[in-house]
Amino acid sequence: MATGTLRKPPQAPPLFTTEPLCILDDAKRLLDQSRKIQTSVIESVDPSTATFANTLLLLAHDENIRQKEAHVLEFYQHVSPDEELRAASRQVEGLVKDFSIETAMREDIFKLVEAVSAKNEDLDPQSRHILEKEKSSYVRNGLGLPAEKKERFKEIKKRLGQITIEFRKNLTDEKGGIWFSQEQLEGVPKDDILGFELGEDENSGQLRVTFKFPDVTTVLRHAANGDTRRQILIANANKVKQNVPLLKEALVLRDEAARLLGYSNHAAFRLEEKMIKSPETVNTFLSDLRSKLRAKGLQEVEKLKELKKIEMESRGESFDGHYYMWDDKFYQRLMLLKEFSLDAQEISEYFPLNVTIQLMLEMFEKLFGMEFVKIEGKARDELAGTGNGNDIVWHPDVQVFSAWNAGSNDEFLGFLYLDLHPRQGKFGHAANFNLRPGFVDADGQRSYPATALVCNFSKPTATKPSLLKHDEVVVLFHELGHGIHDLVGKTKYARYHGTMCVQDFCEAPSQLLENWCWSPGPLKLLSQHYSTLSPEYFQVWKDGQGEKNSRTSKLPQQITDDMIQNLIRTKNVNSAIFCLTTLHVAIFDMTVHQPDSFEAAADLNPSKIWNTLRSDIMPTEGPDSQGDGDEWGHHEVTFGQLVGDYDAGIYGYLCSQVYSLDIFDTFFKSNPMDATEGRRYRHMVLENGGSRDEMKMLEDYLGRKPNSGAFYRELGCSETPS
Template identity: 40%
Template sequence: MKNLLNFSLTASEIKNLSQTLISKSRAVYDQVSALSSDRATFKNAIIPIAKIEAEYSVASANIYFPQYVSPIKEVRDASVEANKALEEFSIETDMRADIYKVVLAVAEKNEELGPEDKRLLEKMLLDYKRNGLGLNEKKQELLKEIKKKLSNLAIQFSSNMNEDNTTVIFTEEELEGVPADYLKSLNKRVIDQKEYFVLTMKYPDVFAVLKNAVNEETRRRMDYSYSTKCKANLPILEEAVRLRRDAAQVLGYEDHATFRLETRMAKTPENVFNFLEDLKNKLTPLGEKELERLRQLKREHLESLGKQFNGSIEAFDFHFYHKMLMEKDYQINEEEIKEYFSLESVTQGMLDIYQKVLNLKFTEIENKNVWHQDVRTFNVIDATSDEVIGQFYLDLFPRDGKYTHAACFGLQPGYIDVDTNERCYPVAAMVANFSKPMEGKPSLLKHNEVVTYFHELGHVMHQICSKTKHARFHGTKVERDFVEAPSQMLENWCWEPTILHKLSEHYQRKGEKLPSETIERMVKAKNLNAGLLNLRQLFFGFYDMKLHTAKESLSATKLWDELKENITLIPNPHNTWPVASFGHIMGGYDAGYYGYLWSQVFSADMFFSKFKNNVMSVENGLQYRKLILGPGGSRDGDNMLRDFLGRDPTVDPFLKSIGYNK
């Protein structure tokens, strides 16, 4: 079947499409709702809903995706507004008592169904229950109103982040240590006949300063600017947390976290807190030891500059001294190493690896139906059958108004069309913000950006390799605390010496690979400050869970300040609000951020059990594709894991992978 996506829609066409889509979908739901309980069957009630859900998911991508990637502000704004209408319609549909009545009637008939059809019916019933369809009419209306408010708040929060245009200016002297080639890429501004470099709050600018600027005040100013952007999001977040708590209580749950975890692998807040606390207890002594080493390094550095050390590592210090330690103890120079990781060579090497391990073929095609000239399009073909099984886009460079992080967007799900019995193939987009090529120099990736690239393309592969009957279960539509495991598993390739050798080539000296001794040092340095870095992840998980298990309203910034130093061991800068740009907490990871570490435990187990001894194993790759990627959300994550591992998962490989010794 075709790629049904259209990225050339104007602002008015997006608005019209949203109205058409809503009308068409509503007509189907109205038709289903008209069925009497005795006439309702899986075929005439559930299948039409599954069919319109599939069509809706494709058409809605044409509406919501432009807000993240369109170079035209008018189109981005129209996408935001149209998406609000879609979200409101979804809430209305999810809370239709007449549809629930029909679905309940079908369930009570106990028809003999296949496993995925049976799961579809069960999940639909659970969704209706969680949407309040068992409540009285007054409570249903209240819940619907709360959901609409929450939807609008989430859209506004995201829009504020995407449209943020905060900048900070520095003189060349203030930017001492920042690579000269990076300075060349920056815009300049002249004030009172003095030239300043203009830096944005996008990742490449922020980390260029935090990692490299020798001047402590420069780093402090950059960190402060980054930590105080999007202030308008603070009341939005606090209102959302309050509304989530209200919604959970209307539904009869103790709190929002209890509500959210009902459908996750973790099941209860208690299980999550136990998981986080156990890791915190194990990692804090390691983090304290690492922090002492950073203090020692900072003392030596300041004394060499004739300055006094106050005994503290600040938020704006970590990346600078982490990099210095990398260079001092492991002779790792990121600027030199990135010369071997041009975007071109990494992309080709990475695609070769994924093709081999997953038994696929990628073919780049010329495609004018894209949203920007930088976007590349690839067809994905099964290497055994030569069947086209999907398509993906790469949109890798920053631009104004574009989504500011790295992410995979599943734009068109794979599913079987009930009318033709043909498979609709999946389409996904990877969106990132790697440094742009400059005159005479290609885009060069730091090693951590290579890891990010592998991770996000891992999500793309999950979308492409999934093969489900229903769109509702396609690809990454697994439990939220399992969704990161497949892509995290693929990050491990970035630390294998043979793979680093394969991916690398000096951008000027063709054919020259990253030296073996450098690769050896990089692998040894993998766990540098792993304690502190994982404590940071634990902090985000604790913060999210504390916020969403609180019995009364909390100050989002006060809680952040209280937990930050206690868990990460590094204080939050005074009078800042980093939580205002903590996109995950308003982007679907509410009461779910712990999932990054939760799933990392599984990803480490999968890699060390199946791939560590043979990273290019096609046999294990096919098993991984069949048992982990293929089922999408049509099976529970813990069942898929047990099938793939042949046993229950364990935390030991994860702890070993970050250098923890009991």
């Protein structure tokens, strides 16, 4: 269980006690060591004597050690409360990126890799995989270019690395917000209001809504004042304008680099190594999905318009016939409440954060044959080795678990960290970060992974624990899915550990687990009403009964079957609008990465393209329909993925959904808690990470080629192209 038997892991967790100057020194030491090993290989081996063992294996072992340390050093920028440490961590990322570019363009190493490949040694599958990928990566990094073009390619790669770091820094360090009066925030729940900063002096009596995800979302969902919702949406879309020129520069440089290598555009370059190999296939998939969903989305909006008209007239306001993007979360919530008796706030009372995590981990223990043990108190002090348990976390709020194989063998799997609440300087959305990859070291011993869930759920108040909306439960499942993928990985090489697989598959394991949040049995198992946690919480709940006439003095400890059924009935309500939102980002991503020429790339106006596509794809109206023009906002530069590893890859969220729904529909739909199937899936898919061809791995697991039937059925569409 998640409170299982405490035992000492065979490997200590990382310590988070460093200083800004120290992590720079550590990074330089790591990279100098790697350069020495590269030099040693070059001096001791030539193409005639090069083998996998004396060349690639030595370099791979060095990469394993480097990633084991560097991942932690680069992680500080996303979570550290210390601004100097975050800045130093970004410098480390820059050093590591520059080193990677330097290594990827070493002609002397490339010649050895080519020689090893030509010898066609009898290698184990993972070693064969790394050899093939390594040879390909050198070619894709400009080794076949003439000297002048090669130098330009190197300059481009370095500048792109700098852009990525600066772009993400702007997002992480963003401190904006808007002051609203109590009246402007009418409808926002009291618990959320308590979390807003109360103004002083010129802002006396006002409340500050930040651009952090929980704040923006709660205002868009609950504020009855349409102008309030409009203000927060537009301001949030303009919160990091300094990223606008950075994205434009990145798009131009990517296009230039792709053309230097002989590709028609950046998308063609990026997709060559994905599961879907060509932009044409992706474009067809996205276009077909768009044609299926557009009409359905318009129908969904017509129903929401009817609700908006009724709601506005009930408040004595006239309805002008428009349905704006800032209306959507508000009226979708009202629809669920009025048509399905689904109150998101009431549902959240059954999902107190810490209890939900405990029950979620227990669920994964049963499904995947794992055991989680929370490390706290004296056990944390002892594990730290310093006597201070806070040394193994980067912030006091962070929880730590050790993960083990279930059974009597006491096989250690790794460490799981949970950093769940927002704070200044912290990564602003939800993500999983690998802190240490798993691998087999030069002595044949296993080095175990450490993985962190970084989320931004509301903090507990003085009277209530942190309560998760159902969609936040889904987010938690999704990110923990990445964490499980990380923990159970059993690859030889760090670069293929866990989630380090191709982008158009790596989301599938996490999206698969989202389905458990829509299944009656798991939902029941996950729930416990917060009022049952303590007499104090019960009194708070009881005192609040007057807010809802339907409440009684007694309630079940777990969520009721009626509430579960109502919740499940809403799963695909307005699903076209939801899917079109992702589709919009994916089509934008493919559009800006497929210009007809380099000149066309230089002429791109990403914000205009983003807003124009939004108007064409989404059934909701935007500020442009009110005469604000097609550059009213720059929401595209709030997506870190577009400059990170998801360039020309956002479509992967949709493709992964195809794979995940196919798996769930085939193996888990009838019994989500089938432990036999859970273990088979763990061993055949999750443990492999990126060490196998992902499509072949998926076909072996399914026993056939994947198909999109379940995906289109979920959306209420026919599978055949329109």
